[in-house]
Amino acid sequence: MSKIVEEFNEYRGKMNEVILSKNNKVINRLFNLDTNTYAAGALPVKTKEMLGLVASMVLRCDDCIKYHLGKCHDEGITTDEMYEIFAVANIVGGTIVIPHTRRAAEYWEALQEG
Amino acid sequence: MSKIVEEFNEYRGKMNEVILSKNNKVINRLFNLDTNTYAAGALPVKTKEMLGLVASMVLRCDDCIKYHLGKCHDEGITTDEMYEIFAVANIVGGTIVIPHTRRAAEYWEALQEG
Amino acid sequence: MSKIVEEFNEYRGKMNEVILSKNNKVINRLFNLDTNTYAAGALPVKTKEMLGLVASMVLRCDDCIKYHLGKCHDEGITTDEMYEIFAVANIVGGTIVIPHTRRAAEYWEALQEG
Amino acid sequence: MSKIVEEFNEYRGKMNEVILSKNNKVINRLFNLDTNTYAAGALPVKTKEMLGLVASMVLRCDDCIKYHLGKCHDEGITTDEMYEIFAVANIVGGTIVIPHTRRAAEYWEALQEG
Amino acid sequence: MSKIVEEFNEYRGKMNEVILSKNNKVINRLFNLDTNTYAAGALPVKTKEMLGLVASMVLRCDDCIKYHLGKCHDEGITTDEMYEIFAVANIVGGTIVIPHTRRAAEYWEALQEG
Amino acid sequence: MSKIVEEFNEYRGKMNEVILSKNNKVINRLFNLDTNTYAAGALPVKTKEMLGLVASMVLRCDDCIKYHLGKCHDEGITTDEMYEIFAVANIVGGTIVIPHTRRAAEYWEALQEG
Numbered sequence: 001m002s003k004i005v006e007e008f009n010e011y012r013g014k015m016n017e018v019i020l021s022k023n024n025k026v027i028n029r030l031f032n033l034d035t036n037t038y039a040a041g042a043l044p045v046k047t048k049e050m051l052g053l054v055a056s057m058v059l060r061c062d063d064c065i066k067y068h069l070g071k072c073h074d075e076g077i078t079t080d081e082m083y084e085i086f087a088v089a090n091i092v093g094g095t096i097v098i099p100h101t102r103r104a105a106e107y108w109e110a111l112q113e114g
Numbered sequence: 115m116s117k118i119v120e121e122f123n124e125y126r127g128k129m130n131e132v133i134l135s136k137n138n139k140v141i142n143r144l145f146n147l148d149t150n151t152y153a154a155g156a157l158p159v160k161t162k163e164m165l166g167l168v169a170s171m172v173l174r175c176d177d178c179i180k181y182h183l184g185k186c187h188d189e190g191i192t193t194d195e196m197y198e199i200f201a202v203a204n205i206v207g208g209t210i211v212i213p214h215t216r217r218a219a220e221y222w223e224a225l226q227e228g
Numbered sequence: 229m230s231k232i233v234e235e236f237n238e239y240r241g242k243m244n245e246v247i248l249s250k251n252n253k254v255i256n257r258l259f260n261l262d263t264n265t266y267a268a269g270a271l272p273v274k275t276k277e278m279l280g281l282v283a284s285m286v287l288r289c290d291d292c293i294k295y296h297l298g299k300c301h302d303e304g305i306t307t308d309e310m311y312e313i314f315a316v317a318n319i320v321g322g323t324i325v326i327p328h329t330r331r332a333a334e335y336w337e338a339l340q341e342g
Numbered sequence: 343m344s345k346i347v348e349e350f351n352e353y354r355g356k357m358n359e360v361i362l363s364k365n366n367k368v369i370n371r372l373f374n375l376d377t378n379t380y381a382a383g384a385l386p387v388k389t390k391e392m393l394g395l396v397a398s399m400v401l402r403c404d405d406c407i408k409y410h411l412g413k414c415h416d417e418g419i420t421t422d423e424m425y426e427i428f429a430v431a432n433i434v435g436g437t438i439v440i441p442h443t444r445r446a447a448e449y450w451e452a453l454q455e456g
Numbered sequence: 457m458s459k460i461v462e463e464f465n466e467y468r469g470k471m472n473e474v475i476l477s478k479n480n481k482v483i484n485r486l487f488n489l490d491t492n493t494y495a496a497g498a499l500p501v502k503t504k505e506m507l508g509l510v511a512s513m514v515l516r517c518d519d520c521i522k523y524h525l526g527k528c529h530d531e532g533i534t535t536d537e538m539y540e541i542f543a544v545a546n547i548v549g550g551t552i553v554i555p556h557t558r559r560a561a562e563y564w565e566a567l568q569e570g
Numbered sequence: 571m572s573k574i575v576e577e578f579n580e581y582r583g584k585m586n587e588v589i590l591s592k593n594n595k596v597i598n599r600l601f602n603l604d605t606n607t608y609a610a611g612a613l614p615v616k617t618k619e620m621l622g623l624v625a626s627m628v629l630r631c632d633d634c635i636k637y638h639l640g641k642c643h644d645e646g647i648t649t650d651e652m653y654e655i656f657a658v659a660n661i662v663g664g665t666i667v668i669p670h671t672r673r674a675a676e677y678w679e680a681l682q683e684g
Contacts, residue, residue: 015558018565019542022535026265026543027557033261034551037205037254042194047161048202054165055172055206056552058436060631061516063555064206079592080156086589087596088162091151092169092178094400094436095604096626099633101597102585109588129444132451133428136421140429140607141443147603148437151596170438172550174289175402177441193250200247201254208514208550209262210284213291215255216243223246265547270536275503276544282507283514283548286664288403292548307364308498314361315368316504319493320511320520322628322664323376324398327405329369330357337360368493375489379482379661384650389617390658393624397662400625406662422612430618433607434625434634471672474679475656478649482657483671490665512666517630519669 002110008066038071046075050085057089060100066107073111082108116224122180152185160189164199171203171211171218179218187225196222230338236294266299274303278313285317285325285332293332301339310336344452350408380413388417392427399431399439399446407446415453424450458566464522494527502531506541513545513553513560521560529567538564572680578636608641616645620655627659627667627674635674643681652678 001009020028038048049071056064072082086104090097115123134142152162163185170178186196200218204211229237248256266276277299284292300310314332318325343351362370380390391413398406414424428446432439457465476484494504505527512520528538542560546553571579590598608618619641626634642652656674660667 012558015561018561019557022539024536024539024543026261027539027546029257029261029264030543030546030551031554033254033257034205034554036257037201041198042192043164043198047164048198050157050161050165051168051199051202052206054169055202058169058438059172059207059552061552061555063558064552078156080594083589083592083594083597084155084157084162085165087151087594087600088165088169090436090597090600091148092166092173092436092438094432094434094439095600096400096434096629096631096634097436098601098604099631101589102582102633105585105588126444129447132447133443136425138422138425138429140603141425141432143599143603143606144429144432144437145440147596147599148440150599172552173438175438175441177444178438194252197247197250197252197255201252201258204255204258204550206550206552208546208548208553209258210287210289210292210514210548211550212259212262213289215247216240216291219243219246262547265543269540270534271540275506276540278499278503278507279510279541279544280548283510283544286511286515286666287548306498308366311361311364311366311369312497312499312504313507315366315372315493316507316511318369318372318664319490320508320515320664320666322660322662322667323372324401324403324406324628324662325664326373326376327403329361330354330405333357333360368489371485371489371492375482375485376661378485379657383654384648385620385654389620390654392613392617393620393655393658394662396621396625397628397658400629401662420612426611426613426618427621429607430621430625433604434622434629468672471675474675475653475671478653480650480653480657483653483660486657486660486665487668490668515666517666517669519672520666 002113004107004110005070008063008107009070012063012067046072046077049075050077054085054089057086057097057100057104058093060093060097062100062103065100065104069104069107069111073108079108079112116227118221118224119184122177122221123184126177126181160186160191163189164191168199168203171200171214172207174207174211174214176214176217179214180221183218183221183225187222193222193226230341232335232338233298236291236335237298240291240295274300274305277303278305282313282317285314285328286321288321288325288328290328290331293328294335297332297335297339301336307336307340344455346449346452347412350405350449351412354405354409388414388419391417392419396427396431399428399442400435402435402439402442404442404445407442408449411446411449411453415450421450421454458569460563460566461526464519464563465526468519468523502528502533505531506533510541510545513542513556514549516549516553516556518556518559521556522563525560525563525567529564535564535568572683574677574680575640578633578677579640582633582637616642616647619645620647624655624659627656627670628663630663630667630670632670632673635670636677639674639677639681643678649678649682
């Protein structure tokens, strides 16, 4: 696995463990609900992950973007499809999204390399 | 057509005309680019409109939400699918999105009534 | 009850009913979790409602502000305390919060009138 | 004066009075500091009002936009200049700014009518 | 003192000095007003720091979060209380706040270690 | 050239190349439109770059801020003028903008050193 992908996953896993260990009911249930949100339903997982990605992009959260890029990659989304998601995010959210798109593009390349 | 749908479309049309009549090249080209963003490509129109909707919801722009709700309705999106989009928007964007979801739900009902 | 308070509560109640009736599990559980968040725990309800209010103010959601103003009023928060919350919101969030503070001040006066 | 301009000024004046009457030191000093921010300095008032406007547009606060539109009008900014400010706001902030630009365009027309 | 706490304080101190040395009246008075905002008044310092923290979390500013975490630690806020603040921030602001909560949790642990 | 200026320009250039190489029409046209936005028109380049900077500051995008700081430096903006732009951004956007102002101040010093 690429180094930036590995580092992201490692820190995310480690800190989620710290957070969940405090047993705050609201937070732990929110984490659980977050997982359920992207499960297959009326819409397939692939569509939901695209929705999660575009929402993360316009809200400009690099870590959320990385997480959904990983999931989109697992769902077999192609680079052409990915850049159409990037296009929607940049048009709706404006050029303020471009720096996040740069980092997203870098992470997407890293995911392709496996 | 329902009154709230009609009023939205009318104001939107009237003011777009005022804006475009000023012939600011950047704005007029951005309006044009905005239309192209949602055209069929690697992703179908239906998916792109869902992406535009969820982006509008987490950025909490009622008018943008109404616009994409109208387009999603044209694309034949079902109420079950719609509420899964609402779910992603509310989980990613938080309860701050709920009041916009209320107005979105009202507009969606109005669109169903035709 | 003051007219602006009544109108807010009525629309909120009516649309929550529409939303919950669709039985989207994620949304319905999020609404439930939202209620639990403000229950007494390590922090008292009063503090939690102040936290919910200041968060709503800096995110500039008028309906969320109204909701928490109502709850803060129920908790017996004084006008001096309220304006210190407004002060934090306006300093952290900037003068962009002022128009929302105007509407919050109007709603707070309405709540005092009972 | 146009009705939408008059209504905006009236509500703004009335509620500012309510807020300032509570004598919260932080808020009252922030209101004062806000006024000083746009006074002539190394940059002229006209430039500062344009800065205040574009900031209000990308943060999507209709009332702040109206306030700075009024000031820009007082400073003799032309419609061509105004639409170049709109262009920067819409490019940086994205199409999510368009609905606010519609309302800004309407208010700008009202200001021209005097 | 933990390394991440020390580094944050050092950079903050150094750059505040650069900024204040330019003698821009508005900025210097805003810095001063910022300090006054969190002084004891109708609400105690502890409550105000909690308000500052939750506002910083939903606006997703890591440095502001670190600053208020330090102040909350000085005020003797417990880990259980802290996670209830985190809960409000994550419910109101959504899962987009989670990555900031991870970094907040890491900084909070560092503060406990002294 | 200072190290932080060089690193920013290098990463920006490298990733823009990756993005543009994918030939997504909407993104490539948006990049082009972005350049046109800041060209001389009814307003001079200097004013437009100040507008781009203040918009980037209130939206709190460090990379966008760096980009416009570089352009403002090219346009001969003085440090006194720059801090008046910072003042508008911090008053409109609130103290949440301060950490970004610290990094902007650091980058501005680096640009002065050439």
